[in-house]
Amino acid sequence: MMYKIPQEIGLIAIAVQQTQGKGRGGNIWLSPVGAALSTIHITIPLSSQLGQRIPFIQHLVSLAVVESVRSIPGYQDIDLRVKWPNDIYYSDLMKLGGVLVHSTLMGNTFHILIGCGFNVNNSNPTICINDLIMEHNKANNTNLKPLSVDCLIARSVTVLENLINTFQEKGPNGVLPLYYKYWVHSGKxxxxxxxxxxxxxxxxxxxxxxxxxxxxxxxxxxxxxxxxxxxxxxxxxxxxxx
Known part of the structure; x- marks a missing residue:
């Protein structure tokens, strides 16, 4: 079905909870209520900048999730980061999300299915974004409001679209400065x-x-x-x- 969708139409599936989520290497990712769970279908021309560098997609998605939070005024210091190749982390301490990408080449077009899950309002099984916001409020005497799953899925998809457009126009150097700003590996x-x-x-x-x-x-x-x-x-x- 996804191969018949017109390229100008976006498709996203959102789940409230999952028990059979797939991770890398056959791992299972269990996601309770309160996590942001989505699968996005996008098309990328083979001849484009990103089409020639498909592995970058997973980096752009994890970056989009982090930027969706840290680009909100007042939330720029929430210590949400990216870990190569496809994880979303609290500092360099704990995973709270991940990305899995499946690509299929049909003719001259890649059909990409992007599975993304990250903890927003569920403290288990690891930690969630709203926990980080609460800790930030305590440490800095601020009053930042918790964020909702719907809001962050919408923001992350919008940021991802902008990152893809930038990559297609400027290549890796168009997005790497922002990626390095948030990644956990500096000096490691x-x-x-x-x-x-x-x-x-x-x-x-x-x-x-x-x-x-x-x-x-x-x-x-x-x-x-x-x-x-x-x-x-x-x-x-x-x-x-x-």
Whole structure:
């Protein structure tokens, strides 16, 4: 059905609760009432800037969620961040959302299904955005109001549309400054390959959206997530195989 939808028409499905949510590597993501749960269908021309760099979509979606909160006047210091490749985090401490992207190439057009879930008003199973707002109010003697699921889904979709348009016009450099502003990896070290592997500094992402790291005395290396063996909480990454 999605392949027959006119390109000028957007499609989004929203759930109140899910028990069979899919994560990366076959993981299950359980989402109670109070989480923002949606699947969006978009089309991207193969020949476009983003069509040539499809892995960037997951980065744009997680960035859109963070920006949907931190672009609200007064909420800019809520410590919501992006974690490469597809997670939404409270600082660098705790995951509160994630993104899963499926792409299908039909002719010269990518049909993209973007699954996105993030905790807004549910303190379990981890932490939620309204918890962060309450903590901010206590620490700063402010009176920011809690945010609603509907509001943040709408804002994140609008921000995503703007990010995609910017990327299509300017390429990766059009969005990376904002991405780096919010990502958790600045100045962080990771271990390559295994628990006994060498240490490397995270540099940034390349033009295809893969992570770049620098091992002392060597060239910059491109790495990628490799199922459940990729674990930034354990600072472990896998070198990309060419």
């Amino acid at each position: 070290q990771v271990q390559l390959g295994s628990d006994e592997g060498p240490m490397a500094w995270i540099v940034g992402v390349d033009d295809s959206g893969f992570l770049q790291v620098h091992e002392e005395g060597k060239d910059i290396v491109t790495v990628h997530p490799d199922g459940n063996s990729f674990d930034m909480l354990k600072n472990l990454i896998i070198p990309k195989q060419h």
